[in-house]
Amino acid sequence: MRRSGTLLLVEDDADLSETLTEALAGEGYLVDHAPDGQRGLHLGLSRPYDVMVIDRRLPALDGLDLLTRLRKRAVPARALMLTALGSVDDRVAGLDAGADDYLVKPFDLDELSARLRALCRRATDATEALRIGAGLLDLTLRDAVLPTGDRVPLSAREFELLRILAARPSAVHSRAELRRRVFDEAHAASIVDTYVYYLRRKLGRAAVRTVHGLGYRLGEL
Structure with missing residues (x-):
């Protein structure tokens, strides 16, 4: 199978994490999973990723705080934020923290996959920045x-x-x-x-x- 990219999934919902890990691995991604923000921070700082999928509400370290810390350490991986919070203010907060895209739960797996492919293309072509x-x-x-x-x-x-x-x-x-x-x-x-x-x-x-x-x-x- 063609390798799609390296992906960090930071999600505390065990059932959703299992579903996403299996689906994304089936599409060729090499997936690392972190069940909380602190583990996500450790992985994000210690391993290179093409793209990250980060839940907005996480134990130990909130998703916004996690992404802000990663960006302050110049982690370049593209980031898609998952959230049950769909207001404009919430989306703006996510984008201001350094997210490249935002997807509101519940979502369709096909849409998530399409958005991740787009982010990976941008990561591959990101020699422009x-x-x-x-x-x-x-x-x-x-x-x-x-x-x-x-x-x-x-x-x-x-x-x-x-x-x-x-x-x-x-x-x-x-x-x-x-x-x-x-x-x-x-x-x-x-x-x-x-x-x-x-x-x-x-x-x-x-x-x-x-x-x-x-x-x-x-x-x-």
Whole structure:
């Protein structure tokens, strides 16, 4: 069977979880199941997924809080939120927390499958954007997208520096490495500090984190 993608299912209803796991595995997904938000957080941070299906109401850690924490740690997997709460305000809250789609219970399995296929296609094609916390780095337009939706233009060097950091969000990059990869004609690594200053001035101090004695890593927008 053709592999459809890796999927994290965070759902506390045992019967629904069993049904969804069996159905999705039958469609070729490699499914990991978490029965509560804390387990979902652990799996989401420790394993790479193409897509996540997260229930809105979970024990231990609410689905909104779970997704917010994952996005703050720059987890890029597409997320579909399941909920019995169907009001506009509830959907907005889910989307603001970082969900890519929202499906109200009860739902049809065929609709869930179609939405997941669409999210997996977007994940496969998502080389057009890298997530930075609740914001994005748009690789097509080469600018940053703030959580508010505002776009911030970047110079060529600012973009490339941020792209390298965003491509490996948990990695710490030394100043020497960044100088070599972004500013190969510069003789001093201090050029990196200058452009980190530029990025922070445009995007906020949290956009790039300093790891004292080691270098820089991606922050959040």
